[in-house]
Amino acid sequence: MNGDKLMEVIDLSVSYGPIQALKGVSLAINKGEIVALLGANGAGKTTLLQTISGLLKPTGGSIIYQGVNIAGMEAEKVVEKHLVHVPEHRQVFSTMTVLDNLYLGAYHHRKKSKMKNIEKNIGKVFDLFPILKDRKNQLGGTMSGGQQQMLAIARGVMAEPELLLLDEPSLGLAPLIAKDVLELVRNLRAEFGTTVLLIEQNVTASLKVADRGYVISHGEIVKSGSSKELLNDPEVKEAYLGHTVN
Amino acid sequence: MGDLLQFTLTGVTIGSIYAIVALGFVTIYSVTKVINLAQGEFVMLGGLTMYSLTSAGVPYLLGFVITIIVVSILGWIMEYLLIRRAKGADPISLIILTIGTAIFIRGIASVVWGKDQLRVAPFTENTPVNIANATITPQAIWVVVIMLLVVFLLYILIDKTMVGKAFQASSVNPLAARLMGISPKRMSSLSFTLSAALGALAGLAIAPIMFPSYDMGTMLGIKGFSAAILGGLGSAPGAVIGGLLIGLLESLGAGYISSGMKDAITFSAILLILLIRPSGILGEKSVGKGGL
Numbered sequence: 001m002n003g004d005k006l007m008e009v010i011d012l013s014v015s016y017g018p019i020q021a022l023k024g025v026s027l028a029i030n031k032g033e034i035v036a037l038l039g040a041n042g043a044g045k046t047t048l049l050q051t052i053s054g055l056l057k058p059t060g061g062s063i064i065y066q067g068v069n070i071a072g073m074e075a076e077k078v079v080e081k082h083l084v085h086v087p088e089h090r091q092v093f094s095t096m097t098v099l100d101n102l103y104l105g106a107y108h109h110r111k112k113s114k115m116k117n118i119e120k121n122i123g124k125v126f127d128l129f130p131i132l133k134d135r136k137n138q139l140g141g142t143m144s145g146g147q148q149q150m151l152a153i154a155r156g157v158m159a160e161p162e163l164l165l166l167d168e169p170s171l172g173l174a175p176l177i178a179k180d181v182l183e184l185v186r187n188l189r190a191e192f193g194t195t196v197l198l199i200e201q202n203v204t205a206s207l208k209v210a211d212r213g214y215v216i217s218h219g220e221i222v223k224s225g226s227s228k229e230l231l232n233d234p235e236v237k238e239a240y241l242g243h244t245v246n
Numbered sequence: 247m248g249d250l251l252q253f254t255l256t257g258v259t260i261g262s263i264y265a266i267v268a269l270g271f272v273t274i275y276s277v278t279k280v281i282n283l284a285q286g287e288f289v290m291l292g293g294l295t296m297y298s299l300t301s302a303g304v305p306y307l308l309g310f311v312i313t314i315i316v317v318s319i320l321g322w323i324m325e326y327l328l329i330r331r332a333k334g335a336d337p338i339s340l341i342i343l344t345i346g347t348a349i350f351i352r353g354i355a356s357v358v359w360g361k362d363q364l365r366v367a368p369f370t371e372n373t374p375v376n377i378a379n380a381t382i383t384p385q386a387i388w389v390v391v392i393m394l395l396v397v398f399l400l401y402i403l404i405d406k407t408m409v410g411k412a413f414q415a416s417s418v419n420p421l422a423a424r425l426m427g428i429s430p431k432r433m434s435s436l437s438f439t440l441s442a443a444l445g446a447l448a449g450l451a452i453a454p455i456m457f458p459s460y461d462m463g464t465m466l467g468i469k470g471f472s473a474a475i476l477g478g479l480g481s482a483p484g485a486v487i488g489g490l491l492i493g494l495l496e497s498l499g500a501g502y503i504s505s506g507m508k509d510a511i512t513f514s515a516i517l518l519i520l521l522i523r524p525s526g527i528l529g530e531k532s533v534g535k536g537g538l
Contacts, residue, residue, distance in 0.1 A: 053425060079427040091422040093415050103408065104415050108427025110408050159426065 004031045006163055006195050007052075007083075012061035012071070014044075014051050021047040023219040024061065029163065034185060034196045036210035036227070038203050038240060044219040045199045046088060049165045052197075053085035054078040065163070080108045084161035088168045088199075090152040094141025098132050101140050101151055105158025118158075125154045128187060146177040153184065157192065164188070166198045170205070178202065182209050203240040207231050215240075248379030253501040254494065255377075259386040259455070261493020262393035263289075266448040267470025268477065268485035269400065270441040276417040276480050277430075277437040280329065280340045284348035286467020287355075288442045291317050292449020293458030294355060297364045306367070314446045321442020325435050348463065355460035368454035385454045392451045396444060397486060404482075413437070417480075476516050478526030487527055492516070 007029045014022040022044050029035050037045050050056045052063055054075035063071040065083055079085075093101050102125060106118045126133035129150045135143060140151055149169055156164055166185065170178030182205050188194045200206030207213055207227040215223035215236060223236065230236050267285055274282045295316055299309035328343050335343075368385040375382055404410035415423040416433040424430060448466070449458065456462065473492050477484025492512055499511030523529065 055421070055424070074429075075424040076427045076429045079425060085425050087421065087425060091419055091425075093418045093422065095418050096411070096414060100411055100414075104411055104423075104426050104428070107408065107412055107415075155426070 005029070006031045006033075006066065007197075008064045009048075009052070010062050010064065012048070012051060012063065013059045014047055014056055015059050020059075021219055022051070022058075025216070025219070025221055026061075027214050027221060027224070029195060029197060032189065032193060032195055033212065034189060034198060034210045036203075036206040036213040037197060037199045037216060038206070038213055038230070038236070039216035040239075043216045045216055046167055047219075048216070049085060049167050049197070049199060050087075052078075053083065053165055055085070076108075079159055082160055082162040083165070084156045084159040084163070085165040086152050086156040086167065086169065088171060090145075090148045092140035092143075092148050092151050092155070094139065096140055097137050098140060098143075098151055099136045101155050102132075102136075102158050105155035106160075108159060121158055121160070124191070125157055128157070128184070128191065129154050146173050146181070149173060149177075149181055150184075153181070153188075157188065157194075161192075161194050163195045163197065166196060166200075168199055168201060170200060170202060179205065182206065185209050203236070204231070249501060251378060252380040253497045255380055255382050255386065256501075257494035257497030258490060259382075259389050259493070260496065261490035262390050263448050263452045263466070263489075264469045264473045264492050265393050265486045265489025266396055266444055266451075267466055268473035268489045269396065269482060270444040270448075271471055271474040272480060272482050272485045273400075273441040273444065274437045275474070277413060278329070278340075278434045279337045280344065281337075281471065282438070282441065283341060283344045283467060283471070284324065284351060284463075285441065285445055285470060286463030286465070287348050287351040288317055288321060288445025288463070289449040289452070289466050289470075290355060290458060290460065290463035291320065291351065292446030293366060293453035293456070293462065294359045294364065294449075294460070295446075296450055296453055297359070297366050297458065300367060306369075310450060313450055314443050317446035317449075318439050318443040321445075322435060322439040324442070325438035329434060329438065330431065348467070352460055352463065359460055361460060363457035363459040365457055366453035372454070383455070385451075389451045389455070392447060393486075396447060397482075400482065409436070472513070472516055476519060476526055478529035481526070481528040484526055484528035491527075 005028055009025060009027050012022055012025045013020065025048060039045050047056065051058050054073050058071050061071065062069045065081060070078055093104065102122055106121065131147055132151060132154055140148065143151065153169060169181045173181065185196055185198060186209050189196065198206055198210060207230055210227050212226050213230045214221050267289060270285045270288065271282065274280055292313055295313045296309055299312055300306060324347055328347060329340060332340060332343055369388045370384050372383050372385050404413060412428045413433055413436065416428055416430060420430055469492060473488035474485050476491060477488030495512045495515050496508045500508035503511060
């Protein structure tokens with residue numbers, strides 16, 4: 001690991017009532033990295049992302065982002081720090097047009113940044129997602145799953161993320177489209193220098209785009225390493241890739 | 247024929263008021279999922295504040311503006327002191343809170359303004375005009391004009407401004423809205439303020455026709471709420487259609503059948519329509535929530 005630390009999560013705990021979903025999770029992300037978060041359903045991946053973005057309140061620990069502890073901060077304040085969460089199930093504004101969805105992505109910096117800048121970002125986003133340009137006046141909810149996912153990511157990009165949290169961007173998509181979506185994550189870094197923390201069911205695919213990964217199980221980080229290490233790790237292979245190791 | 251025209255004109259006038267009240271319901275409901283049963287009290291406060299201001303010699307136009315501002319601030323205070331404090335309560339409890347607020351406001355109003363009906367001067371000279379055997383007062387025309395203006399301004403605000411888009415976003419998908427930096431608190435606050443302003447406008451417009459009193463809000467609130475339900479709760483165009491329809495039903499029912507029966511006729515018709523279309527005339531379109 002080298003480079004500047006963009007975010008460090010230290011000993012983070014979260015509970016849903018009596019059930020402890022995260023039990024002292026620690027991890028760090030450097031500027032410009034793509035980091036994958038691996039784990040089975042219910043391991044606490046989504047909980048971790050939701051706590052970082054402020055949708056959930058932690059019961060302990062801290063989240064140091066750009067030198068500031070943002071643990072427990074309201075979600076609508078966190079995004080102002082250019083820490084942007086693209087939630088699972090896309091969550092596009094279904095009864096609003098694609099263009100309105102994109103404008104809303106820029107909502108938090110509508111005052112600071114000039115309209116010209118927002119228009120410029122929309123141009124860039126259209127270059128990256130040509131399909132959205134063709135459908136800019138269509139209602140978000142009437143598009144296909146893959147297009148909605150593109151829209152959700154594009155809306156996140158409009159928020160000018162330094163750190164982008166992506167929750168299961170390929171969930172429910174046809175394999176070829178899922179591959180395109182993951183490909184995009186790399187394009188985003190190339191184009192905007194965005195740092196990404198990615199949750200993905202498809203472990204092989206996500207480790208192919210990511211530089212590093214953490215494995216989370218029952219609310220704890222149980223393993224971490226470079227993508228290559230994790231892909232070749234016998235336990236990871238057995239648990240997540242379906243290979244049995246003799 | 248003259249009768250029909252007369253009843254229609256009266257129906258459209260009162261229907262316009264119901265429409266504005268219904269828009270107030272929709273504005274708050276769409277963002278907070280709360281049915282604000284104190285909406286009618288905003289209308290009453292609009293009428294009575296105007297009465298006090300004009301009686302005190304404040305120029306008409308200035309009184310008009312001050313009334314809207316005062317009632318909007320009261321709406322903001324209501325959200326800030328009650329709805330926000332009860333954070334986390336489910337909408338049903340919040341609705342009960344709004345009933346309490348309505349009773350409280352009505353009580354205060356009866357102390358401040360007494361229990362008599364009061365007279366507020368019309369916007370302009372109010373000599374009735376004859377149109378093909380029917381008469382209409384300039385104030386009735388004003389009522390319709392105000393309703394159209396409200397619809398137009400709301401459309402501009404909600405559809406053409408960033409704040410309006412944020413408002414819609416909050417109502418379509420509150421979770422995603424928060425992740426975009428849209429504060430649900432601010433939107434809830436805005437919805438109450440806006441809806442109080444709408445109530446005040448309805449009160450101002452109707453005051454010269456209806457002679458406001460402390461208890462006028464109850465019936466107007468119920469009618470406005472019915473209009474919102476009839477149109478499909480959450481739909482602004484539905485609220486306007488619902489309001490006008492109830493106004494017309496009432497006026498035609500009173501004219502052709504019996505004025506004592508007008509509410510019975512109106513509500514029977516509402517029941518019938520809701521039995522056929524339970525989600526209201528323009529019930530919420532379901533385009534999917536953008537998820538799985």
